[in-house]
Amino acid sequence: MDSNKPVLPIYVKTYQIPFGSTDIQVVSTAQDMSTFYLTQKIIPARITRVSDVKEQSAYVKDPAVYGSSEFYPASLYKYDLGAGRNENGRQVTFVKVICYPVRYSPMNNQISLAGSVDITISYNEPQAPQQSSAEDYDMVIIAPEKFSSALQSLIDFKIGKGVDTKFKSVESILSEYDGYDAPEQIKKFIKNEFDISNITYVMLVGGLKSHIFAKDKDTASAGWTGWWVPVRYVNMPQGDDEGCLSDLYYGCLYNGTGAFDSWDSDGDGVYAEWIEFSPAQDVVDFYPEVYVSRIPAVTVREVKSAVKKIITYESTGPTDKSWYTNFVGVAGKTFEFFEGKPDGEYLCDISYNYTKNAIPDLTLVSCYTTNRDIGGRTPVSKDILKSFNDGAGFVDFEGHGNPYSWNTIWFDGEYPVNWTGGFNIFNYPFLINGNKLPVVIVGGCHNGMYNVSMIPTLLDRNHSKTRYFCYGLPIPVCFSAGLVMKTSGGAIGSTGCTGYGMGYEGDPISLSAELEVNFFYQIGNGATNLAQAHSQAIQKFLAEEEINQVEGFCITNWALFGDPSLEFGGYSS
Structure with a gap:
């Protein structure tokens, strides 16, 4: 859906054809057409930033659409091409056909309805690919040379568990590979390893070079001088969110034509450029070929701590972790009620039920606002701490956020007044869950914004630079990354938005929450490790949704922290 344009049903069908196919043609024809006249206008879509939610916000109609007698959308269908790894781990070309069976003429109060749609796809099969003489391996760890010794025990452990792993230093990549900037040099190395060695996972180990002060951005599209591992910024602004960090960039190696997916298709040096309410300036393929995550360590000590946590977690299986069957849901009313529940609590319930398909003896531990009047746990810091410290396999936060905190609204409260108190990084010293480490999914704005350091966030106190969203507090680490980087306890893996969390009003399973x-x-449905679940969640989103600017914004700013190959629950002996 496009904001302020009519809400109409669409039909999305994604096909998979061999990667490298050429002369791809798609034709869709409508059958049994009919027209109807309406007595009221069709309402426009309302897209809301999680930080800007207002109850009963007004509908705004796009005058270019609602003031026209032309049918919207203008065509019956369109299609997109993408390339990436499918659910079976095979490289394919995705052909996504988006059909508009209902089109609307606002000035005539008329709709055109297709009874059915026929879709035909033709293409030329690719030639058999040349076989590489290089030996296949599973995962590459990219980090500065100074972290290499601290990572060796993890490499040895991974190899022992059947995940063939190699190390490559940032310094060697930058000396050996060409590119427009440092992130593109890193990406070209990853593409080379995918091409010749068929890698599956990329672990980026390194964040900013200092918690105190670091220059996080060198250009509108990149940061490298202040980073141990360079970062890509996309240029898809949403309001005052000028451009977000995106490690997905490193995973998307090819586009639908089989060419290198630079994310700078117009070659102007501004990457992933797509202005709100405008056509995309850069054609971006969002389907990942490799599964990427980041451990944003600043010091060797933090690297050693992260390595120890991973090895300890994976050294035993789920049956050795009695706490693994706990699923903690932390939520209240993010926007509104949905199907009789606060929408955040509804989302946690849905996520719990999905997870229970894989873990039948899973137990829901709810920190819900609706527990307040019945004596149960609620989304306040003491109850969230207790739920963490008791141990859990998974924790799901659904609500509001900023780089250092998460919060939500009481079920009977109103935004932005009736906050529960939530959880923040200043509570982390009281996380004493030891080796009982959950995977934590965080729904909220900016919780995964891992470019914060203390002096820049302190100086941004009036938010005039619209950069850090910390409102003058000196913040050394963001909420989601801080859970993973905590020396003892915290989390084994996490997600978080590096920009605004977004959603459609009236549909809680949309945009950021849908991911x-x-x-x-x-x-x-069978994902067994961290980055597989994350990347396939993106793939599912792409397969089912029409991708406009806001969808692209949400996909690219959804960060993953931890070991990409992390086996959920660890390895059974």
Whole structure:
């Protein structure tokens, strides 16, 4: 859906054809056409930033559409091409056909309805690919040379568990590979390893070079001088959110034509450029070929801590972790009620039920606002701490956020007044869950914004630079990354938005929350490790939704922290 344009049903069908296919043609024809006249206008879509929610917000109609007698959308269908790894781990070309069976003429109060739609796809099969002489392996760890010794025990452990793993230093990549900037050099190395060695996972180990002060951005599209591992910023602004960090960039290697997916198709040096309410300036393929995540360590000590947590977690299986069958839902009313529940609580319930398909003895531990009057746990810090410290396999936060905190509204309250108190990084010293480490999914604005350091966030106190969203507090680490980087306790993996969390009013499973729910859907449908669930959640979103600017914004700013190959629950002996 496009904001302020009519809400109409669409039909999305995604096909898979061999990667490298050429002369791809798509034709869709409508059958049994009919027209109807309406007595009222069709309402426009309302897209809301999680930080800007207002109850009963007004409908705004796009005058270019509502003031026209032309049918909207203008065509019966369109299609997109993409390339990526499918649910079976095979590289394919995705052909997504988006049909508009209902089209609307606002000035004539008329709709055109197709009874059915026929879709025909033709293409030329690719030639057999040349076989590489290089030996296949599973995962590459990219980090600065100074972290290499601290990572060696993890490499040895991974190899022992059947995940063939190699190390490559940032310094060697930047000396060996060409590119427009440092992130593109890193991406071209990853593409080379995918091409010749068929890698599946990329672990980026390194964040900013300092918690105190670091220059996080060198250009509108990149940061490298202040980073141990360079970062890509996309240029898809949403309001005052000028451009977000996106490690998905490193995973998307090819586009639908089989060419390198640069994310800068117009070659102007501004990457993933797509202005609100405008056609995309850059054609971006969002389907990942490789599964990427980041451990944003600043020091060798943090690397050693992260390595220890991963090895300890994976050294035993789920049956050795009595706490693994706990699923903690933390939620209240994000926007409104849906099907009789606060929408955040509804999302947690859906995610729990998906996960239970894979873990039949899973137990829901609810920190819900609706528990307040019955003596149960609620989304306040003491109850969230207790739920963490008791141990859990998964924790799902659904609500509001900023880089250092998460919060929500009481079920009978109003935004932005009746906050529950939630949870923030200043509570982390009281997380004493030891080795009982959950995977944590965080729904909210900016919780995964891992470019924060203390002096820049302190100086941004009046938010005039619209950069850090910390409102003058000196913040050393963001909410989601801080859980993973905590030396003892915290989380084993996490997600978080590096920009605004977004949603459609009236549909809680939309945009950012849809990605979060998809993560648990993938677990319930066979995903066994961290980045597989994350990447396939994106793939499901792409397969089912029409991708406009706001969808692209949500996909690219959904960050993953931890070991991409992390086996849920660890390895059974």
